[in-house]
Amino acid sequence: MLTSVERDGEVDRVAVEEPLEIRAEGAPVAVTMRTPGDDGELALGFLFGEGLIDGPRHADLDAELSANVIEVGGPLARRPPDRRFYVTSSCGVCGKGALEEVAVQAPPLAPGPRVARELLADLPERLAQPAFERSxxxxxxxxxxxxxxxxxxxxxxxxxxxxDKVIGRALLDRRVPLSELLLCVSGRLAFELVQKAALAGCPILVGVGAPTSLAIELARDRGMTLCGFARGGRVNVYAGPERVG
Structure with missing residues (x-):
């Protein structure tokens, strides 16, 4: 979702950023700063990544409360932390009470497909980003x-x-675990993205930018193929080279 603003006597298109409160079993679980749209997918993907749900659920914006409140059907797979999550648009793990809450355990990944290096390098070119192109x-x-x-x-x-939105959509489409599929992100590869991909069972994660040291460590620990700097027909493989042909 984009909106128009004036600057220097001209009109610019900028991304909308608004809070979304995610509720489950009638109680607030998290507040995240997001771009409105596909909010049900976002809520499901977030809760799945926190180990709070293990499959698709009904999720609807609550008309009685606010357009920025979404209710997810219960019950939850486990009790959420006593401290509510607050997630900014720049940090997916901010507000966690302890590192143990971040390190959600994921099972070892499936062998997955073997993919040509050239295809991995080309994934960012195939990633549709119409709103980015305009804003x-x-x-x-x-x-x-x-x-x-x-x-x-x-x-x-x-x-x-x-x-989270992509994983939430995959939950609804019953594609999870993503054991034969690939994920590609448009920026750098941080710890929380590797964690989310691992929990969804995805064996290969590609990014346009650089990975962090903890992202590489986690990918190697979970048996994930992690590729960064995918641009200009080239890609660096930081973990799991056995899946790269």
Missing amino acids: GGLHATGLFDDAGALLTAREDVGRHNAM
Whole structure:
């Protein structure tokens, strides 16, 4: 979602950023700053990434409360932390009470497909980013099959939100675990993106930007193929080279 603003006597298109309160079982669980749109997918992807749900749920904006409040059907798989999550558009793990809450355990990943290096390098070119092209202000995540066909793409001011939306859509489409699919993100590869991909069972994660040290460590620990600097027909492989042909 974009809106128009004036600057220097001209009109610019900028990304919308608004809070979304995610509720489950009638109680607030988290507040995240996001770009409105696909909010049900965002809520499901977020709760799945926190280990609070294990499959698709009904999720609706609550007309009685606010357009920025969404209610997810229960019950939850576990009790949420006593401290509510507050997630900014720039940080997907801010507000966690302890590192243990971040390090949600994911099972070892499936062997997954073997993919040509050239295809991995080309994924960012196949990632649809129409709102970014008009505003320059959004991140994107795309879900691809092992032949490089784009299945789902979502944009958001928060890179972690874009991935949550894609994973939420995959939950609704009953594609999770993503054991034969690939994820590609439009920016750098931080810890929380690797964690979300691992929890969704995705064996290959590609990014346009650089990975962090903790992202590489987590990818190697979970047996994930992690690729960064995918641009200009080239890509660096930081973990899981056995899946790269």
